Amino acid sequence: MSNIREVARLAEVSVATVSRTLQQPDLVSLKTRNKVLAAVKAAGYKPNLMAVRFRSGKTHNLVVLVPTVANVFFARVISGMQEAAHEKQYALLLGNTLGDDEMEAAYARMVQTSQADGLIQLRAHNPFDALQQPDSADDNPALLPMVNACEVLDKAPCPTVVLDNRAAASAMTEHLLALGHRRIAMIKGPARSPLTRDRVAGYRDALQAAGVSFAAELLSPGNFSLQSGFDAAGDLLALPNPPTAIFCENDEMAIGAIQRIKQSGLRVPADISVAGFDDISFAAFADPPLTTIAQPAEEFGRTAVRLLIDTLEGRLSKAPKVILPFELITRASTGPAPAAVPTPND
Amino acid sequence: MSNIREVARLAEVSVATVSRTLQQPDLVSLKTRNKVLAAVKAAGYKPNLMAVRFRSGKTHNLVVLVPTVANVFFARVISGMQEAAHEKQYALLLGNTLGDDEMEAAYARMVQTSQADGLIQLRAHNPFDALQQPDSADDNPALLPMVNACEVLDKAPCPTVVLDNRAAASAMTEHLLALGHRRIAMIKGPARSPLTRDRVAGYRDALQAAGVSFAAELLSPGNFSLQSGFDAAGDLLALPNPPTAIFCENDEMAIGAIQRIKQSGLRVPADISVAGFDDISFAAFADPPLTTIAQPAEEFGRTAVRLLIDTLEGRLSKAPKVILPFELITRASTGPAPAAVPTPND
DNA sequence: CGGCAAAATGTAATCCGTTACATTTTTTAA
DNA sequence: TTAAAAAATGTAACGGATTACATTTTGCCG
Structure with missing residues (x-):
């Protein structure tokens, strides 16, 4: 050359x-x-861009830490990132971390070794934690070259992009309450996750406001996969007094739950209502089409990238916390509470 | 630092x-x-890895050109790539091209400007075409620093990784024929795609072998999205003599098609059988669970990355063509052909 | 045409790690 | 003990683009 x-x-x-x-x-x-x-x-x-970047010390690469690209929601977020990054002449380095701290640290090291300028984290965990911190002996407590989006740390040392998960969960719970449901279950995510914590809080807010008492047995853990929704629904159906509605923390689990409910010979929503979260493309084509909370997934990605670039190029002095809007999408998977729940027959 | x-x-x-x-x-x-x-x-x-790489001329970055990450199948392929790349200390630069030639060329330029060592293309198109070719005046006709996977060019100037799409489509068609179906429709992908061409060929192979004549009106075009499957199914149902089975070129379209069929008041598979392709996670949780062709998606990714690294590190003299195995997964969405198809009533 | 400012161009240092080659130190064998 | 071989360490060039600073050329006015 x-x-x-x-x-x-x-x-x-x-x-x-x-x-x-x-x-x-x-x-x-x-x-x-x-x-x-x-x-x-x-x-x-x-x-030779290697030479240019070597000299300038800027790589124009951004690392993206995502628990799993195989998740439809994250895939949309990444699409949005890609769009914004390409626009600003940055490239995305994909880090599929499977939620592993070691793996995250390995990718975070890419920032420290000048392979990338900054990092976007889609999980509530600081990947720089294990690593030697960039010299914080500096004058100001220097923002980390990082943006935390979707599931964010309570005290993130960087800009964040989130949904008001608590309000969203509350809105969906209110929707179910308004349909007459009183035994409303929730299939949630991993217990430690702030995202799950917030959504459970929103769910309880709404119950309390409606004077419905919280029942711990109606809170069933999942891991955001179809199978876990299927399994959790099975557990809920096996309760002595099963719920008339199930609110799932994502659409995959909701689709799994619907499948399980149908296998028990029950109907959705006639016998049990099911609601999801995310509004992935499959939600509208589920049977019945899924009532869910729409999140602006691509916008999460775009906003995160723009904030990161602003941070890197020194246009931010303080770390903003951006809150994106949600929307309750009512489809056919939720309906009026039945008078009584038939006994499952499987 | x-x-x-x-x-x-x-x-x-x-x-x-x-x-x-x-x-x-x-x-x-x-x-x-x-x-x-x-x-x-x-x-x-x-x-400073920028310095190391500048000097060595190797970036240890690989560009991945994917039509859309928001596709569940591609997301799995990328997962596999990530795994293999991480293992070999390479990083993946994600290029979400939306099938746009311009965009692809922009990413291909990253290879020429030393931002990346090589490129993996998941679509049948040579992104270097528009660009000035690497000096082919060389002694040997130098393999491009590229691997073409999933949907491959007929005369790819590089290693390829494919499924025997023709055989797979033929196998599925045989499955439907064996169930007694004679009017078997196919919802296919974009006409120009070699992948679609091969699958249609396989479909026709099987029909011919069974002595069933091919009917052009049973070939309905889609674009691999849920909605396009839904729409195409609508067109097929509106035919004077609708099919008793629909074979879709991916699972998304199959799920869309099932939804459309149900809305017409018909049952799957009692009235119409539906088959998919890919075996994405949603396939097993569809209602009814989808009969489909399982592809080793992650293995596509892993193999592509390994071949590319072998190419880049000069361990390949000729461009291998790797063919990965498929598997017919029989679930509940396909069943015996009905005696006669009821008229849709929507 | 002299003289000066402005414009155009050139020279060489710089970014940082690697490595060929040179030099010094240590070890080994006679 | 000494020469030669082996091991350890040092010096400096290199990769390719950018850019501060130096130098040359051009343009303009008196």
């Missing part, structure tokens, strides 16, 4: 002139500029 | 000794080694 010296030789100018022709053309006379551009073309010259 | 010279100063040795301590420790005496390692720790030294 030809380099800048080759071009300089061809154009019979210095390397500085070639560089200027490409970076600040107005500093170069028209005649020289043409000569240089011709040489560039003749040599098929493409600046 | 401290650099190697700083460490050398602290350890009172030369930079070469520091470098050797980290790269080839056996060339350095134990005493010096310890001194250097202590200095490394004291300085919090992390080699």
Whole structure:
């Protein structure tokens, strides 16, 4: 591959002139500029970006830490990131971490070794924790080159992008309460997750406001997979006094739950209502179509990338906390509470 | 950030000794080694990988061109890539191209400008086409630093990883024929795609082998989305003589089709059988669970990455064509052909 | 035409780690 | 003990683009 010296030789100018022709053309006379551009073309010259970045110390790469790309919601978030990153001439380095702290630390190290300028974390965990911190002895407590989105740390040392999960869960619970449901179960995510904690809080807010007492046995743990929704629903159906509605913390679990309920010979929503969260594309094509909370997934990605770039390029002094809107989408999977729940027959 | 010279100063040795301590420790005496390692720790030294890579000319980055990450199948493929790449210390740069040639070319340019060493393309299109070719005036017709997987070019100038789509489609069609179906429709992908062409060919192979004549009106175009499956199924149901089975080129379209069929008041599989392709996680949780062709999605990704790294590191002389196995998964969405198809009533 | 400012161009340092080659130190064998 | 071989360490060039600073050329006015 030809380099800048080759071009300089061809154009019979210095390397500085070639560089200027490409970076600040107005500093170069028209005649020289043409000569240089011709040489560039003749040599098929493409600046070696490794060299440029090495010198500038900026890689224009962003690491994305995602628990799993195989999750439809995260896939949409990443789509949005990609869009915003491409627009600003940044590239995304994908880190599929499977929620593993070690793996996250490995990717975070890419920032410290100048393989990437910054990092976006979609999970409530600081991947720099285990690593030696960037010199915090600095004057200001320096924002980490990081943005935390979707599921965020309570005290994130960086900008965050979230949904008001508590309000969203509350809204969905209210929707079910308004339909007459009193025994409303929730299939939640991993207990430690702040996201789950907030959604459970919203659920309890709404119950309390309606004067319905909280029943611990109606809180069933899942892991956001179809199978876990299926299993959790089975547990709930096996209760002595099963729920008339199940609110799942994501659409996958809701679809799994619906499948399980149908296998018990019960109908959705006639016997049991089911609600989801996320509004993934499959939600509208579920049977019955799923009532859910729509999240602006792509917007999460776009916003996170923009905030990160603003941070990196020093346009932020304080870490903003952006809250994105949700929307309750009412479809056919939720309906009026039945007078009494038939006994499952499987 | 401290650099190697700083460490050398602290350890009172030369930079070469520091470098050797980290790269080839056996060339350095134990005493010096310890001194250097202590200095490394004291300085919090992390080699600047940009510098390393600039000098070596290898970025250890791979670009992945994917039509859309929001597709469940591709998401799994990417998961597999990630796994293999991480294992070999490579990073993945994600290029969500939306099937746009311009966008692909933009990402391909990253290889030419030394931002990435190679590229994996999941679509049948050579992204380097529009670009100035790497000097092919070379001695051998030099393999492109690329691997083409999933949907491959007929004459790919690089290693490829594919499924025998023709055989798979044929197998599924045979399955439907064996159930007594004679009017078997296919919801296919975009006409230009080799993948679609092969699957249609397999479908026709099986029909012909069974002595069933091919009917053009039973070939309905889709674009791999849920909605397109829904719409295409609607068109098929509206035919004067609708099919008794629909074979969809992916699971999303199959799920969309099932939904449309149910809305017409018909039952799956009692009135119409539906089959998919890919075996995404939602397939097993569809209602009814979907008969489909399982593809080793993660293995596609892993194999593609390994082949690419082998290519880049010069371990391949010829471009291999790897064919991965498929498996017919029989679930409840396909069943015996009905005596006669009831008229849809919507 | 002299003289000065402005514009254009050139020179060389710089970013940081690696490594060929040179030099010094240690070990080994005679 | 000494020469030669082996091991350890050091010096400096290198990769490619950018850019501060130096130098040359051009343009303009008196």
